[in-house]
Amino acid sequence: MSENKSFWQRLKSWIDGEEILIDADKYISTRERKERVSYEKAVSMERLRSNSTLYRVLCVAITVIFIAVMLRVVIDLPMFGDPNGVTVNEVGQRYLEQGIEETGAINFVAGMILDYRAFDTFGESNVLFMAVIAVLMLLQRDKKNTSAAEDQEMAEDEVFDSQDSKLILKKGAKCLAPVVILYGIYVVLNGHLSPGGGFSGGSIIGAGLILYSAANGQKKMQTFFTIKTLTRISVACLLTYCGCKSYSFFTGANHVGWEIPKGTPGAILSSGFILPLNICVGLVVACTMYGFYALFTKGEV
């Protein structure tokens, strides 16, 4: 029984979205059955391995070409710190010569990222916030991404955690974590006076929190730091940042005046908005670091 579809029938079936089969019976009897590819199988190692030689050759070739091109560009570029290079221009000159007067910060980097180019830094702190929200979306345990087996595993983990005394770790963390966090606070608060600032100080504080949580378990951590605390701190800090900078962008761009007093350069309470902004950035960074750690280990903060 051979099936000779007319042109019209074929067009019709194609419009209907069916597959067009010429000599369908013959095709059906001789075809190789394709396995239905599910998404989990689509990324299986066998399928990747079957092309591994090609991938390897291409990887190496593309990387070598890219490295060669980049090296060629680097040879062309002016030397780093070359006094005749184009990057030594009026921009850097003003940052260095008038930075203290205009921003009140002795640390030029803080003056640059939190005053001259504060809009970029606002974007950067939002990147961190978005990242932690994205991880929350992915990993926070809900009915779609957890199974009974996982729940059981978590419960067993907790039992083992509570049975294990981990004396050295706990004592060590008890001594070390406060010092680490205190040092982080120092780096944040002195961001406008010495090297450091919100980003570096915040990651030190975050490391302190992670150390405490790793030693004492998440249960203990949750007595004072939950997902609520994390979002509230992050939101409050970003809102402060948003508010401060809206004020200074609005007044600056419209030449309204009402500038924030800069204070005496070198004093801890100086440099206008830079100190509060450093604190905000520091807290956001600390929350982000700890949030990542907690979500990736347990799926909850």
Added chain:
Amino acid sequence: MEHHLNLVHNIPFFSIFFAMFCGIITPLIKNGRTARRLHGFMVLLIGALSVVLLVNVTQNGEAFTFMMGHFPAPWGNELRVGPLEALLAVLVSVVMFLTITGGSDIIFKEIVPEKQNLYFIMLNATFGAMLAMTYTNDIFTGYVFIEILTIASCTLILAKGTKQSIVGTTHYLVFGCMGSGLFLLGVCILYGITGHLLFPQIKEGVAALMATGDYHFALMIVVSLMFVGLGIKSALFPFHSALPTAYGSTMTTSSGILSGLVLKAYVILAIKLTFEVFTVQTLVELKIADVMFVLGVLGMVMGSVYAVRESRMKRMLAYSSVAQIGYIFMGIGLGSVAGMLAACFHVFAHAVTKSMLFVCCGAFIEDAGGKEQLENLKGAAHRNPLAGIGFTVGALSMIGVPLFAGFISKLYFAMAAVEMTGPRLVLVLAALAISMILNAMYFLPSVIAIWTRPKEDGEGASKRAQISSTFALAMVLFIVVNLVLGIGYRPFIDVMKLGIELIQMTL
């Protein structure tokens, strides 16, 4: 120097900050529906303000820069606003509002209740980042907001929470990081050879380098890195393979936003870079324009070829986006003002049309109980006639039938091609013709399929689906906007022309 307070000039700054503010405050709102209302209010307000801004800059025929803070151009950040930017902001607001209004049922159905507010954080951030990329006059600000947009768009795909959507996100993320990385590398080298980060100053630096011939190779690599980076992010032809997996695996609302707007944000940045940093002439001299032209033409044809072979509607629409991005890059690659004008108009036409198609597709799939094979969608338009009409309008617009937006952009592409001579003329016209036939080949069957009643009319097959009032509102407005762009296109073209003239003049 006389300065007076001009409140209209504060609108771009306010728009960006208000969008980010709403994103930051949303975690405190636990209820998804309240978060949606805040989002809708924010988009409407910014849309209305952008219209005011647009009317103002168009009437005055002006473009202005807005100092972000107390420090002028080479020291502080800056925004630049002209008619083109203001018009783009209006487009982004309109499409965002209509897509979310039309697709909100799917959001609330697919995402677990406790995570719904997180989705709206990402939408607000996406909106703010797109506005910032439209208005920025600083290359590093551009990069920072590319990062925000990358994270936010990955999360929009991820939000569905299924295994497929995680695979889709991974594909999208790998390509996205690749694109951002190349772009950042380009920014670093460009800073190394010009010493500036603001567009006008870099433009001077690049002009000087082109005149003296210094760092010629480095400049060529910079331009390639930045445009390839943006090309990867906007799914230009050989870098498109993440798109169908990502769009096919997620909610149609996310796909509509990503395809209609997010891809365009990178294209807009590429157009801004072309005019405000490198100039068209430099791109032509460095042969980058040729590369974009060839990739664009290839994309136009290959995207449609892939789409013809696809039997799942969401993936078909994704491949269709690849083809349409090809059109836009072809327009940029022509290296003429007419080509750029056509590319700009196509940004509009495609944003309006593709978001509508995705929203309709979402409604069909919803009515069919989650099946997305074309044969399962047979008769879908009888179940939901409004979505059927919307899909038909969208398909006709994409094919390029007169009265709809897609026709006008194809007309302008053809007009831009006629200005060219030799192989380019032939290539553009041939590619337009072939791509139009291919468009018809995959859109018409799906239109016919959704309007055909299935033979075995079991119960439920042609039962009317519940059409919510928000969906109806969004769909009617989508169709109106499409017709407005397709019939009353003159004022839009005039504003774009004015915008492009003003962008070229500033140095």
